[in-house]
Amino acid sequence: MAGQGTSCGRKRCRGKEYSCSMELSLAVIGGKWKPLILWHLRDVTTLRFSALRRAMPSITQKMLTQQLRELEADGLITRTVYAEVPPRVEYGLTEPGRDIIPILEALCRFGKEFEARFGLEDAGAVPDHAARR
Amino acid sequence: MAGQGTSCGRKRCRGKEYSCSMELSLAVIGGKWKPLILWHLRDVTTLRFSALRRAMPSITQKMLTQQLRELEADGLITRTVYAEVPPRVEYGLTEPGRDIIPILEALCRFGKEFEARFGLEDAGAVPDHAARR
DNA sequence: CAGGATCCAACAGGATACTG
DNA sequence: CAGTATCCTGTTGGATCCTG
Numbered sequence: 001m002a003g004q005g006t007s008c009g010r011k012r013c014r015g016k017e018y019s020c021s022m023e024l025s026l027a028v029i030g031g032k033w034k035p036l037i038l039w040h041l042r043d044v045t046t047l048r049f050s051a052l053r054r055a056m057p058s059i060t061q062k063m064l065t066q067q068l069r070e071l072e073a074d075g076l077i078t079r080t081v082y083a084e085v086p087p088r089v090e091y092g093l094t095e096p097g098r099d100i101i102p103i104l105e106a107l108c109r110f111g112k113e114f115e116a117r118f119g120l121e122d123a124g125a126v127p128d129h130a131a132r133r
Numbered sequence: 134m135a136g137q138g139t140s141c142g143r144k145r146c147r148g149k150e151y152s153c154s155m156e157l158s159l160a161v162i163g164g165k166w167k168p169l170i171l172w173h174l175r176d177v178t179t180l181r182f183s184a185l186r187r188a189m190p191s192i193t194q195k196m197l198t199q200q201l202r203e204l205e206a207d208g209l210i211t212r213t214v215y216a217e218v219p220p221r222v223e224y225g226l227t228e229p230g231r232d233i234i235p236i237l238e239a240l241c242r243f244g245k246e247f248e249a250r251f252g253l254e255d256a257g258a259v260p261d262h263a264a265r266r
Numbered sequence: 267c268a269g270g271a272t273c274c275a276a277c278a279g280g281a282t283a284c285t286g
Numbered sequence: 287c288a289g290t291a292t293c294c295t296g297t298t299g300g301a302t303c304c305t306g
Binding site: 081087089 | 268
């Protein structure tokens, strides 16, 4: 019962349940890959599927497809299919999608500071999908 | 070998692997609960464990404990144990922790816009842990 | 080339019981 | 009160094979 100070309550938007808008945002752009995808689309007009794969060597094609579909469904990216042989599909940011970039940049800055405070460890070998022959 | 345009590479900091700082940030403040916890600590000096539980009825105590420990380990919150009976433990934001608040506010704003674009659906019954008698 | 479909492993996260 | 410990389940996400 009763109003809280922190603007919470149970809502649902596009199938995502959340208590505050911030939670909704995380449902939309959170996760392991979506920020990366948006980030790669940040300073180009469009990228095709294969280019995105090359940009993120450690994502599987299934995950990439899945995340792209969700981003598209949420109106953050456009998906343009060119009916050619071989097929070509290009992805680009929508206006709402561009609105996220500043937030990602802020996250990026925070990450850098965090990095600076704690320092780096050795990452060891890189288990990229691309590098596997 | 191979310089990328998008500032990626494989690093590791505090056990978290990532390719860009933004990814690191998401590892630190991402997930289902951490933003919420930080958010609830935003405008108070400290909150005790039970108060946080009450503020987030749908989190289990196990998850709350776990997330609090990780946030503490990452230097985002403080944990103060008062050796009394009954025990009292209070959590508060550190300076680095406060740096995240503006980002969360930005996420919050984005969420509101997203909400406004797509509208709300009915959330149905609320399966809160607290409300279960 | 871009993905759909399937199978499977790993892990996040929930329920419950117990403790200082 | 504020946890720990254990068990168990659902979901996420990876590997692999197939198709327009």
